[in-house]
Amino acid sequence: MIDGETAARFWAKVDKNGPTVSHVDGLGPCWLWTASRCRGYGQMRVDGRTRRAHRVGWAIHNGPVLAGMFVCHRCDTRACVNPAHLFLGTQADNIRDCVAKGRFVRNPAPPKLTDVNVLEIRTLYAMGGISYMGLSKRFGVAKGTISDIISRQTWAYVAA
Numbered sequence: 800m801i802d803g804e805t806a807a808r809f810w811a812k813v814d815k816n817g818p819t820v821s822h823v824d825g826l827g828p829c830w831l832w833t834a835s836r837c838r839g840y841g842q843m844r845v846d847g848r849t850r851r852a853h854r855v856g857w858a859i860h861n862g863p864v865l866a867g868m869f870v871c872h873r874c875d876t877r878a879c880v881n882p883a884h885l886f887l888g889t890q891a892d893n894i895r896d897c898v899a900k901g902r903f904v905r906n907p908a909p910p911k912l913t914d915v916n917v918l919e920i921r922t923l924y925a926m927g928g929i930s931y932m933g934l935s936k937r938f939g940v941a942k943g944t945i946s947d948i949i950s951r952q953t954w955a956y957v958a959a
Contacts, residue, residue, distance in 0.1 A: 801858045805845055809855055812843065813880055820874040822900075823884055829874055830856075830881040837943040839877035849946060856880035857887070869893045875900060911940055917954045924949050 801809075817829035832841025832852040841852025857870045860882040864870055871893050874884040888896070897903045912920075916938060923929050924945075931949070935942040947953040 800863065801845070801855065805855070806859050809843065809852070809859060809880075812841070812852070813856075815881075817876070817879065817881075820876065820884075823874045826873070826883040827881060829876045829879040829884060831876070832878045832880055836878060837941060841878050841880060842943070848950075849943065852878075853880050853885055856882060857885055861887075871896055875902065912938065912944075912948075912954075914954075914957050917948055917957045920945060920948050921957075 812832060812834040813830050814833050815828070815830045817831040819828045834852075835842050842849050843852055843855060844850070845855060851870070853872065854864055854870045857864055864887065867889070868887050869890060869892070871886050871888045872879055872884055873886060874881070876884070879885075894903070920934055920938060923934060924931075929937075931942045931945045934945045938945070944953070
């Protein structure tokens with residue numbers, strides 16, 4: 800549940816005068832997140848955790864996002880938080896949308912991290928003395944990637 804204070808902080812960081820994207824004509828312009836971003840997606844702190852801004856925006860307008868569901872962009876603009884440009888879907892729905900719009904990369908670059916790296920990241924962090932930023936520099940990935948690994952939002956299958 801998004802409280803009024805969080806919603807006020809959210810709206811203070813939204814520019815409703817973004818570009819209008821042709822394949823979402825009639826749904827208005829993109830509402831662009833103007834604050835912190837990671838890989839193009841807006842992000843903000845909510846209840847002590849970093850959340851994707853478009854997911855927060857969805858929750859403000861539509862209620863909580865159910866576990867396992869994605870908040871997808873019709874406009875393909877990662878920084879967009881316009882609720883008319885967002886839709887809920889599964890990972891499969893998101894991939895189908897990606898393929899339909901010609902954005903699917905058939906041969907992506909190999910991952911920067913291995914299971915062994917993930918175990919090492921979690922072990923080093925648990926031992927203390929190294930920050931997310933320190934780990935990010937050491938392993939050559941974004942600080943958000945380190946956060947997701949430690950919180951098990953990604954690489955959850957790797958046991959430590």
